Amino acid sequence: MKQYTPFLLLLSFFSIPILADPPLAASLSRPNILFIIADDASRNSMSVYGSTYVKTPNFDRIANEGLLFTNAYNCNPKCAPARACLVTGRYSWQLEEATNHNPFLSDKWAFYPYLLEEDGYFVGFTGKGWGPGVFKGVHRGRDQFLTPENPAGHPYNEKTLKAPYRGIGKGDYAGNFELFLDKKPDDQPFCFWLGTKEPHRGYEKDSWKKDGRDLDDVVVQDFYPDNETIRGDLADYAIEVEWFDTHIGQALAALEERSMLENTLVIATSDHGMPFPRIKGQIYDEGFRVPLAARWGAKIKPGRVVTDFVTFPDVAPTIMDAVGLAPHDQMTGSSFLYALLSEEEGRIDTSRDHTLLGKERHDTGRVDGDVFSVGYPARALRDDRFLYVRNFKPHRWPVGNPEYGYTNTDGSPTKSYLTNLDEGHPDYRYFEWSFGKRPAEELYDIVEDPHCLANLATSPEYRDVKEAMRVRMEKGLTAQEDPRILGDGEIFDRYPNSRIDPQRKTYNNPDYDPVKDFERWKNAQH
Missing domain, CATH: 3.30.1120.10 (Arylsulfatase, C-terminal domain)
Structure with missing residues (x-):
């Protein structure tokens, strides 16, 4: 049974003529959802957080026209587990096989895009959704997202472009978002996941030279030696972060052209920190502390900075809350819709302190x-x-x-x-x-x-x-x-990694079968 917030119940009471046509009413009263996520971009690489050598005016625009979170975290700093938290609304260690990277993802989980679809939303994604791993028998690797039924939504990947440098994907993320919008029925709100594959590696080495960048502008973290090799690598990375930011700007422009921006909740983030040693995949601050900004027209008082601690499992309950649905029973995260709609800044909920x-x-x-x-x-x-x-x-x-x-x-x-x-x-x-x-x-x-x-x-x-x-x-x-x-905890070591052939090569063991090993181990526990 659908459950709606008191606000929507009140709206339905005073809007009987509109509700004579339920789908039209939904499109007029319920927000669109645009979720934008980078692949391996550090929080400190967004200029609104203080970056000087990476320029992100479009991410900054979302923050300046909405709000910026300074304490946003990903729960588990690797692509597949972090994204599993996002689509399920659960903490990573509650996700069984999906706690790990490259798992065989079970279809027993409910994913928020499809929960919205069941309630009348037009749903899609482009680029990188959940992954990498196997879901319903199809590997969702970095370049294999043209198959249907990603947990992030239905695929829209038809449009391609010529990338300025090798390593940047050929997917036209914003262009595919426009295709999605053009196919959307007028009487349906939408939920779209725009996931760039940048700044994931690899990069065109020394693309910073072609781009006319100055290595003196690069800021090197204290845990790296400061030399031209490191600075050049960081400069190449910066180009791909800015490519991500370009598609944010194009997506916002597409909404403005269709007069849809003001009724769209836009959330922008990254799955974890940059793909460098001691960051990606590591339990240190730059690995798990992520950028997070949200914009929602007049609903969000602009220019606010919120210090409440929020985490990826909170995103799905927040989106459910924003569209007027109760969180799914599996969701263990907590909605931060209150922070979006508040006029306060700083620490709004004092219990969110860790x-x-x-x-x-x-x-x-x-x-x-x-x-x-x-x-x-x-x-x-x-x-x-x-x-x-x-x-x-x-x-x-x-x-x-x-x-x-x-x-x-x-x-x-x-x-x-x-x-x-x-x-x-x-x-x-x-x-x-x-x-x-x-x-x-x-x-x-x-x-x-x-x-x-x-x-x-x-x-x-x-x-x-x-x-x-x-x-x-x-x-x-x-x-x-x-x-x-x-x-x-041993079960986490036993869940099979889906990349079986590479493991056989790594361990020089052609008979290695982690799926069978897991079944044998599990049976032995009884």
Whole structure:
């Protein structure tokens, strides 16, 4: 049974003539939804958050004409698990196989685009939706999104273009959004997911030279050596972030041309931080803290900055709330519609003062005993001042085994520079920060140490802080029935990774079958 908010029930009471035609009434009274997501763009790469060498005027426009969140988090900093949180409204460790990257995604989950479709919305997506992984027998890899039934919606990928540089995808994201709008019936509101494949790697190396950029403008994070290799890699990345931003501008223009912008809730974000060592896939601030801005015409008081902690599981309940539907029973996130509609800024809901984070298996290439493709399980709590991290298997390599190439970091000039350093090199500490083993507990003062370099976990001065954060984290995860906290975390290592042939090559084991191994293991538990 559909459930509507009191506002819509009141509207229906005073709008009987309009409701004689229910679909038309829905289109007149309910907002459109445009969700825009980058693939691997850091929060700090948006100029509204302070970036000086990456220019994002269109993302900034959404923030300036709406609101900007300063404490938005992705729950699990890798493509497939982060996006699973978005479409399901659940915390990552509650998603079973979808906690991992490249899973076999079950169709038992409800996905918010299809919940809206059931309620009369016209639904579609372009570019990268949920993925990578297998859903209903079809692999949703980076270049394989033309197949139907992505959890993000029905595909609109027909239009292509000639990209300015190699590495940038040929998909015309904004053009495909326009095709979608042109096909939309006049009597239906829409829900559209615009997912660029940029700035995911690879890049055209030294495209910054063709683009006329100055490496002196690039800002290098403290956990990298400052040299031309790193600066050039960051400059190439900046070009692709700006490509993402260009499509934001074109999508907004398409809505303006059709007089649809003011009744469209536009949400823009990225799935996690940039595809560089120590960021993408890692439980450090730049990996899991994401950009998030929203615009909704006169509904949102413009120019506000909100510091409430929000996380990807909150997005689906918020969208359901915005269109007048109760969240689906599976959704465990909490709507932040109140923050969109409030006229206040800063900390609106004082209870939103922290977030929970975690990861299990991201990429393959890690072995523990006789078990292939195990994860690097970690859970974390981040509040306004501190980040506490619990690494459950510190004997494992956090970024994958060295002999398999540290596969939880994308190949890049930056990675090559760091992994080719000798132990006696002056820059070797940068390699250790990105690829070395980590202690069981980590604690960082984010205010004083935003790059998470000074671990305070063993400092007597911070013993009480660490203990309080550990207790709070475990209490929250226990309430959410996290298998890792409840002692059943091995199942995350056993869920099969869907990229079977590459694993056979990696481990030189042509008979390796993670699906059969999982079934054998599961049967042995009974």
